Amino acid sequence: MSESSTIGAIADDVTGATDVAIALRRRGIRTVLFFDVPPEGSDLPDHDAIVIALKTRTIDRAGAVARSLAALDWLRARGAGQIYFKYCSTFDSTPDGNIGPVLDALADAMDVPVVAMTPSSPEHGRTQYHGYLFVGDVLLSESHMRHHPLTPMTDSCLPRVMEAQSAHRSGVVPLARVREEGGIARRLAELRAEGVRYALVDAIDDADLTAAGRALAAEPLVAGAAGLAGGLAAARTPADHHEPPASAPEGVAAVLAGSCSARTLEQVGAMIEAGRPAYRLDAQADPDPASLAEKALAWYDTLTPNTEAPLIYSSLEPEALRQVQRALGAERSAAILESAIGRIARGLVERGVTRVISAGGETSGAVVSALGVPGGLIGPEAARGVPWILTTSGLALLLKSGNFGEPALLLEASR
Ligand SMILES: Nc1ncnc2c1ncn2[C@@H]1O[C@H](COP(=O)(O)OP(=O)(O)OP(=O)(O)O)[C@@H](O)[C@H]1O
Numbered sequence: 337m338s339e340s341s342t343i344g345a346i347a348d349d350v351t352g353a354t355d356v357a358i359a360l361r362r363r364g365i366r367t368v369l370f371f372d373v374p375p376e377g378s379d380l381p382d383h384d385a386i387v388i389a390l391k392t393r394t395i396d397r398a399g400a401v402a403r404s405l406a407a408l409d410w411l412r413a414r415g416a417g418q419i420y421f422k423y424c425s426t427f428d429s430t431p432d433g434n435i436g437p438v439l440d441a442l443a444d445a446m447d448v449p450v451v452a453m454t455p456s457s458p459e460h461g462r463t464q465y466h467g468y469l470f471v472g473d474v475l476l477s478e479s480h481m482r483h484h485p486l487t488p489m490t491d492s493c494l495p496r497v498m499e500a501q502s503a504h505r506s507g508v509v510p511l512a513r514v515r516e517e518g519g520i521a522r523r524l525a526e527l528r529a530e531g532v533r534y535a536l537v538d539a540i541d542d543a544d545l546t547a548a549g550r551a552l553a554a555e556p557l558v559a560g561a562a563g564l565a566g567g568l569a570a571a572r573t574p575a576d577h578h579e580p581p582a583s584a585p586e587g588v589a590a591v592l593a594g595s596c597s598a599r600t601l602e603q604v605g606a607m608i609e610a611g612r613p614a615y616r617l618d619a620q621a622d623p624d625p626a627s628l629a630e631k632a633l634a635w636y637d638t639l640t641p642n643t644e645a646p647l648i649y650s651s652l653e654p655e656a657l658r659q660v661q662r663a664l665g666a667e668r669s670a671a672i673l674e675s676a677i678g679r680i681a682r683g684l685v686e687r688g689v690t691r692v693i694s695a696g697g698e699t700s701g702a703v704v705s706a707l708g709v710p711g712g713l714i715g716p717e718a719a720r721g722v723p724w725i726l727t728t729s730g731l732a733l734l735l736k737s738g739n740f741g742e743p744a745l746l747l748e749a750s751r
């Protein structure tokens with residue numbers, strides 16, 4: 337593979353896709369984003385990378401594998417020489433999760449013996465050491481991720497989590513080997529000789545990811561969070577560099593929050609404290625998505641014109657969330673709220689909203705599929721890993737990962 341050939345990224349959720357897209361774009365790589373595998377004949381602007389946003393993180397295994405293989409075929413047919421499978425920097429994948437099955441299928445289809453990967457993304461406070469994932473200064477299993485509504489992470493040992501999901505063995509490329517000249521390539525060869533398929537690469541800072549990016553530049557299949565994608569992009573030649581756009585979009589804005597992550601809760605709190613109109617979706621009081629959406633839109637219609645951008649949210653603190661999940665079931669409550677938020681997004685756009693800001697990967701997936709937007713170009717970054725997406729239909733979308741952005745992000749982006 338040529339080191340300047342197209343990168344094709346397959347992301348397991350929508351906010352993850354925007355995160356990996358901006359990691360590439362920031363380093364001068366022209367990046368086109370599609371929500372789901374595009375239909376035949378879709379326009380493909382000039383690009384160096386294509387990111388396909390799937391919603392496969394928490395769906396059934398067979399569906400996740402089938403969608404990922406469809407994305408692989410589409411990307412390879414468009415000349416993608418390197419495939420990057422983007423998963424979450426907090427892994428977001430329990431022993432029943434889809435990272436192992438999807439990677440097993442991609443590696444089989446591409447005939448790749450060893451896949452190097454790491455969720456390390458130091459810019460977001462995620463680091464991998466001795467194969468263990470840290471969030472800030474605590475292990476993943478001691479972080480807020482243990483309370484995640486859909487993918488509670490209770491094991492921080494990545495090879496163990498991978499082996500629970502995959503038919504193949506996993507090993508580690510320890511930090512000392514990452515920092516040794518030629519150490520990554522030698523360790524990958526050792527793992528391959530031992531019959532290990534997944535090589536979890538330690539990385540605790542950006543220099544480690546750049547070293548990994550250099551060592552893996554010619555690998556056909558690599559996986560991880562946005563950090564390693566940035567490392568691969570940084571290893572490309574400066575001649576590839578195209579400046580990203582600078583100015584943030586304008587227009588009528590609304591914020592939708594379905595993430596219950598710690599940072600989103602702070603951001604929702606900041607909007608409420610600033611006096612923004614806010615409406616909470618209560619699935620326990622009304623478990624019918626159509627009626628939940630109808631009431632939220634009726635509330636929106638009561639706002640005076642030119643009011644500051646409102647917030648419609650379902651985000652709850654862990655204890656209150658557990659109570660809803662006990663009453664309705666985790667999957668059912670999530671499905672109700674995602675369906676409601678999708679309908680609300682559509683209703684808001686029909687009412688003239690042109691900037692939709694959404695918090696949470698699953699939530700954002702529901703928003704983009706309800707809006708039916710095919711994709712867009714990567715615009716300016718509102719926060720690290722959170723770019724505006726400028727869609728061909730004229731909408732601007734800001735799809736925020738649950739834990740990303742400063743506490744004032746939702747407030748400021750919706751001014
Ligand atoms: N009040 C609630 N009760 C039950 N489930 C909820 C509630 N609010 C949100 N959810 C569900 O929790 C899930 C949150 O996942 P989502 O991916 O949107 O956020 P996140 O995991 O914080 O973000 P990311 O994946 O970007 O890190 C969604 O499926 C959402 O519908």
Ligand SMILES: O=C(O)[C@@H](O)C(=O)CO
Binds near residue numbers: 353737
């Ligand atoms: O890697 C991350 O943390 C994010 O891009 C993400 O995947 C959130 O869903």
